Amino acid sequence: MSEKHTMNAIEIIAGELVLTQREIPNPQHKQVLIKVHAAGINRPDIMQRKGLYPGPIDASDIPGLEVAGTVVAIGLDVTQLKVGDTICALVTGGGYAEYCLASETLCLPIPRGFSFIEAAALPETFFTVWSNVFDRAKLQANETLLIHGGTSGIGTTAIQIASAFGAKVITTAGSDTKCQYCLNLGAHTAINYKTHDFATEVKRVTNDTGVDVILDIMGGDYFPRNIECLNIDGRLIQIAIKKGSKTEINLLPIMLKRLTISGSTLRSRNDQFKANIAQNLLKHVWPLLNTAQITPIIDSTYKLKDANLAHQRMETSQHIGKIIIEV
Secondary structure, eight states: OSSOOOOEEEEEEEEEEEEEEEEOOOOOOOOOOEEEEEEEOOOOHHHHTSSOOOOHHHHHHHHOOOEEEEEEOTTTTTTTTOOOOOEEEEOSHHHHSSSSEEEEEEEEEEEEEEEEEHHHHHHHHHHHIIIIIIISOOOTTOEEEESSSSSSSSHHHHHHHHHTOOOOOEEEEESHHHHHHHHHHHHHHETTTTSOOOHHHHHHHTTTEEEEEESOOOOTTTHHHHHHEEEEEEEEEEOTTTOOOOOOOOOHHHTTTEEEEEEETTSSSSHHHHHHHHIIIIIIHHHHHHHSSSOOOOOEEEGGGGHHHHHHHHHHHHOOOOEEEEO
């Protein structure tokens, strides 16, 4: 590592992303310091910028939940990584900067042939999809998964992984172009929610059976329609609430259909919980990335100084796949 002591980083000041200088952090116990080449943009970053999603107490106040780069220093008791390794990592904050700390156990090798930009698109969405769709909902081959927001980073990831593991995927998206993109990624059915009622369409394409699992980022008035869409023993997994946190619940279909409703956020979970996800990804998903059976979808890239523009792009909801900052 050079003798440089400060780095460019993004701070949140009065709801804006501002380029500033910060001290380069030092890796602590079981941490590595990464020279960041690329960082992913995620909706929690936007919520944090707006003051709606404070990070864990011990997290950096610099936004950014996923990075890809090169290990330039290691802390005490780091045994799996060495200086010079190229990795991507899930972090609790600090990604929008030239250097970022990461827990050794939350670092994963960059898949074969991947650029840093492609690798930076992996951690947050792949950890989230695995944890929720496979660990919590226990999606099985031949089951049907409904994904809301099919062209989001989460959506494009979930379509590909679920399809690769033999599930049938139905997704919603906001335009015919986006619906076609979902079909090209492996979705069996894509519903334009602006022109069709998704609950009616789900019942039609499943012959009134419904779906086994729903991955929902919407909440609000989607909730009763999600309940309507679920099959016997169906599972609804709530991971975001773009349409609001409150809704009215009819308990009767939940009882009659033996439904399971679950929600989660990933950022606040401890390193051991996330490390288990990392090991599952390495075992089950990384081989698919290494052989290009699935790949992250990159919408656009921005320079660190243009982080505000990257957020604006996400807030339009016009993007397909991941938005990445090049550092």
